[in-house]
Amino acid sequence: MFIMDFDCYNFTQIEWNHELLQFPRRWFIFINNILTFTKNLPIWINSRVYLLQKQPPHILTSPYIVLNTTYYQYNKISEWMKDSYMLPMADILDYEHRSNQHGLTINSTGVVVYPRTTDHLLDWRYLDEDAITKHNYLLLHHLMDILNTRLNISWAPSWGTKPPNSTYTYMMGDLEKSISDIAGTIGFMTNDRFVFADYVANPIPTLGKFILKAPPLSAVNNILTMPFDFNVWVSFAVLTVLIVGLMLVTVKWEWHCFKFNQKSAEHLRPQPLEIIQFQIGVVCQQGIEKEPFSLSGKIITFSALLSSLFFYTSYSSCIVALLQSSSTSITTLDDLLNTNIKLGVHNLPYAKFFFSRQRGEVKEAIYKQKLLLQINQRIYFRLKSAWRECVQSFSLFMPRSTRFINKYPKHS
Known part of the structure; x- marks a missing residue:
């Protein structure tokens, strides 16, 4: 917390910048008249700068400025007169008191794995393809309506990786280079991504599920x-x-x-x-x-x-x-490792990335024996081809979309 006087000589000597004024730093500035506060400071929405008027009536207010405007907006917090009580103070909530962005353009980058997704974002077709991106696209438009902003979204084929001694590519690269203000598709967060990105909502755990057509008993046991x-x-x-x-x-x-x-x-x-x-x-x-x-x-x-x-x-x-019976013996990762069933993974960039970084003796053995050693076999599948493989042969598939688990078995 910093306390200063607007009329102080040192106030004009400070090289004000956004990092100095942004949250969690808090500034209390005493000023004779709030209307005289005309200095063009980068007090953005997430800043917490409070002006306290020294002349009666004493007003406590918090200014902020939107990027595409040149004038300050004010959040009045409290007011009191000399020898009188103070009015109740109001907390500043960005989503409630600073939601009007006056048509500001928000840049975003989303991930599209299937090229035709951009033509079917709102028509409810091909729901299994880029389902997360389509869902986030709707949420972003609702968010833009709430904030009174305009969405400028571009598309990338992947979340992005970081080559040695370089910056991220694709969606994460746009966030790192400040080309995008918000991601258009949710993604996994690794330690090196927290340097330039942060959550806009509470994180939730995720998991992967293996699905398979229960193999005949004769395929896994000596009947x-x-x-x-x-x-x-x-x-x-x-x-x-x-x-x-x-x-x-x-x-x-x-x-x-x-x-x-x-x-x-x-x-x-x-x-x-x-x-x-x-x-x-x-x-x-x-x-x-x-x-x-x-x-x-x-x-x-x-x-x-x-x-x-x-x-x-x-x-x-x-x-x-x-x-004519099917086997129910495959219930653990050890059972999966010790069978001759073919393993397939959803053909998504992050599925390949995180599947290769699983830790644990059994998990690493599954990755090496079931995926890396299958040189002449296809191991990454699209949804429909994966389901066809599961039905026609003794194969096991790990999809990312839960719609796959709910939809395809019911329609086959």
């Missing part, structure tokens, strides 16, 4: 082992061994009791290899060429065929159901 758990497989193996043992004992008893001809090809021989071959045919549903002669042997054969039929039917039906 051949999934129909039954381990205990069922063990039980079936034990049943198979038991049937082979019982059949071997039964066939040996038949050959011992009935004295079959050794050259006969109609009866099972009491040999382990032939009994195992018999059981393999039963399990594989290939039928049998030879059957036991005794009733006990036929009962064992029927039990083997029936149990194998039930097992084979259950296994086949489970396989068919699993082939």
